[in-house]
Structures are given as C-alpha cells and as structure tokens.
Amino acid sequence: MTDATATSKATISKLIPVAAPLALLAVLAAFPLLGPGPNGIRLLFVTLVWVTTSVAWNLLGGFAGQVSFGFAVFYGLGAYSTAMSLNAGLDRPVSLLIGAAVAVTASLFIGLPTFRLRGPYFAIATIGVSEAVRVVMTNVAVTGGASGYRLSEHGNFNQLLHFYTALSVAVIAVAVSIFVRRSKFGLALVAIREDEDAASDLGVNPFRTKLLAHALAAALTGAAGGVYTGYAAFIYPQGVFGFDISVAILLMPIIGGVGTVWGPVVGALVYGFVHEELIASFPQLHLLLYGSLLILIILFEPGGVMGLLGKIVRFARSRSGRGAHS
C-alpha cells in the first residue's frame, strides 16, 4: 500500500462524518422536487418533527443520562402556545419562539425542584407531570378544554412551507446537538452521566448544567410541537400531551443509540417510517411492540442501531485486517 492511497483513505474517512449529513440534508431538501405526492411529504414532515424531539431528548437523556418520561409536556405546551400566538396574528417564527419559551418555562418548573437532589426524583417527577398537565389542559376553558383548539389560518394552505419549516427546525436541533457534543458544556453533561460526584469535584455544577440541558431540550421540543400544530391546525390535550407522545420521544433515541449525535436522528427516521405502518396494521399492539423493543434493546444492544453498526464495522475490519496479515 502506497502512502498516497493511505492518505486519501484517511481523508475519506475524515470526510464521511461531514459529507454524509450534508448529503442527507441535500436529499431531504430536494425531496419534494422528486414528486412524492402530498402523502409522502406529510410522512417526511412528521418524521422531521420526530427528529427534532428525538435529538432534543438525547441532549438530556443521552448526554447527561437524565431519563425523562414527560417530554409530551414540552411538545404539548409548545403546540398550544404556538397555536395561540398564530391565532393572535403573530408571524410563524415568532410564534415558534414563543412556543419554545413556554416550554423552557415549564422545564424550569420541573427541573428546579428535582435537579438539586441526587437520586431518582427527576425521572419520578416527569412521570407525573405530563399526566397533571394533560388533566389541567383538559379542564382549562381558554383553550377549549378536552374538545381541542383550532388554528384559524389565513391564506392558502402551503404544504411545502410547513415541510421546510420542519426541516429548518430539525437542522437547528442537530446543529445544537453537534455543538453541545463538541463543547465543554457537552463534556460536563457526559461527566455528570458517568459520575456526578466526580464531575462536581472537577468544578462542574451539576444542578446548573442539568437545568440548562433540560431547558435546551425543552425549547427544541416546544418548537417541534409548534411546527406540528402549524400543519395540523387542530390540537387537543389527549393528542399532544398523550402518554404515547412521551413514549415515542424517548423510544426514538434509544432505538437509534443514546448519547450519540446521529443515533437519535437514525432512530427518528426508523420510527417515523415504521410507526405509520405499524399503527395501521396493529392499532392495539403498537405500544406492546414498543415496550418489548425497549426491553430487548436495553438488555442486548444498549447502543441501539448506532451501536450495532459500530459492532458490524469493527467485526468487518477485524476480519479484513486478519486477511491482510495472513
């Protein structure tokens, strides 16, 4: 093997992490031009909303190891406050920001009492919070209670506008995730996940760090809820605060691989495309399947799809490496 091919191989393997996401982005951006029809665009739109929430959950659950079972709260609050802002006549980006801001406020409400303490308090609180918020929203009169809230949109419905909004928000989420992974803040999160005592000995403030990660994740999830509302134009408490939303948001990064940048994206793509089929063929069984999947992944491949891919690549390399030597 000559030096030249070795260097080019090295540059290629360095380029892949940069080129592959850009290629994926180009394909996604050009997707509507390929003529997939309104239903294809809708499916991809929903998947992009899931990508955003999945990447957001991973910021806190994957990097910092803080499991939340209540991300539907941020999704739902984002959805409702975006809808109300749009109805009040604000334009779309401002409304999405308001949705994100409301979600951040909610995240502080959960995080301030629970992150101060060691132990399972945070995970426990998140189980209750989405149920409590759903109950309150079902009874609040301003938003129509259980009968839901309607978005009265002016002008024509433009599916592509919603598609590109979802794509931009998903790109922002992934960019935030990449940035966090490479920053000192991300290192602090991983340190907290591995050993909170050691992290605080090294000068990391676990409380503030977790709170910030939670707020960041909440903002992205709230914006995702807002993007969804803009498209759906009708929301109701059971739909956006539902338990299955929380389940979906935590399941996707686990399918793909928690604690990695691309795992949650892969997980969301898999989930987005499989879920529709699954819910059509097994309307009763899909949560049973998701539960079993969760157990199997945790027991046998905690790294998810990314972990599995890594193992396959390593296996293939060791095989070819052995071949070269013999």
Added chain:
Amino acid sequence: MTTVDVMNLFVSAVLLAGVYAAMSVGMTIIYGVMKIVNLAHAGFLMLGAYFVFELYTQFHVDPLIGALLAFPVFFSLGVGIHWLLIRRIPRSDQPTLTSLLLLFGLWLVLQNLGYLIWGNADRAILTPRTFSTLQIGPIIFPTIRLVVFGAAVASLLALEFVLHKTWFGRAVRALMQNSDAGRLVGVNVEGTARVAFGVGIAFAGTAGGLLAMMYSFTPDFGGSFLLRAFVIIVLGGLESFAGVAIGSLILALVETFSILAIPAGYQPAIAFSLLVLALVILPEGVAGLWNKRQRWT
C-alpha cells in the same frame, strides 16, 4: 360544614391511607434493596386487579381470598421476572438509565397485554359487601373500605414482623442501609434482592386486588396510582417503612379534603403538586425531618 362531615371525611381519609400504604410498600422494598424504581408497579397493580376479578367471575372466589391468593402468585411472578430481566442489568447505588428504561418497557408490555386480553371496557367487582355501610354513632363506614383497610393493615403488620424477626428481614434492612457493608457481613445480595423483588411484586398484586374492590378498573388502572405511590414514598423518604405510613396518611388527607376546594377534574394534578411541594420543602421526606431533629438534639 358540620363536625360530623369533617369526621366522616377524616375517617374515609384514614381508611384510604391504609390501602395507599399497602400499595406503596412494595415499591419501597424494591427501591430500598436494589435502588431500582419499579416503574412497572402500575402494571402489577392492574394484573392484581384482574387476577381477583377473574377468580371472582370464573370461580366465585371471594375477592378478599382472591387478594390473599394473589400474594404467592405474584411473588412467583416477581421472582421469575427478576430471573428473566432484572438480574441482567448492572447493579448500582443509584437508579440508572438502564433500570428505569427496562422497567418502563415492562410497564408498557404489561399494560398493553392487559388491553389485548381484557379490552378497554371498565370492569368492577360487585359483591353484596360493595354498597353496604356500617354506622357507628353519626359516622358512616362503608363496609368494603373497612374490610380493605383491615386487609391492608394486616399485610403491613406481617411485613413488619418479617422485617424485624427473620434473617431475611435483617438482610433486607442491612442492604437498605448500606449494601456494601451488608455484603461484608455476609448478606447474600443476589438472593435477597430476588426475594425482595418477589415480595415487592406480591404486595403490588395484593394491593391491586384490594383496590379493585373499591374502584372500577381498565388495563390503564395502575397509572394514577403509580404517581400516588411515588408521592407517598418521596414523602416517606424513599427507604423508610414508617415513612410510607405517614406519606400515605398525608396524601389521603390532602386528597380527601381538597375535594372541598378544588374541582374533581383537577384531582390527578393534586398528587403531582404535592410531589413538587415535597421535593422543595422536604427533600428527604418526613423521615428526613425526624433525622434532622435527632441531629440537633
């Protein structure tokens, strides 16, 4: 509102607290010994309810005996699940991502198996006892609540006896206080954990059966009780059995008397508000308050 009304509410709160204690104690045992938050607790409550229901409708077994029978059955189920799933995850002094997600997955599986088997229709166990009442002076006791309260208290007393008078109980208490020290003095950690998990699930099953005598249920039954159980063990300081009793009483009193001020629609939000309040004011639970006082004196 008269004094009699207040007395009636107070009595019903105390009766409710007994059931709440039986419902939460299983979670406390499992958390104390293994530092695992049993998120599947709700699933076992639900299975307990349907177990008693099926025994009653198919074989006309009295629900009270059914709840008693649930204990050994759910104990075996718990030991089986420990063998199949729980022992495979790494042990830790803190609830890990792995254990939380595993038990959450188990909850989803149990709940949806329930939907698969029994559908989503509301079920209830109606016996001649269900609507009868017992009047002592001006205070009215619903018979079923008295019976359920008695059964719950009896099971808690039995647990208290086992924890303080048997070697298994001593091992459990040793592991709850300090698992490393427990191992040093020769406690079989794996074996104790297995039995403790079994006992925790057995209490969940029995409590589910007892609750089923008072409330109607669907496969989603345990969910609201799961949050209540959390509130109770957080109020109780996570690892204390006396704390569970006090936590149950606090929650039952707050829930019962809040009906006077807060519309029934908001009821499920009360447990959560109490949880947040407990975390802010009493992060170590009522037992923590007790310890602090002891430290001061």
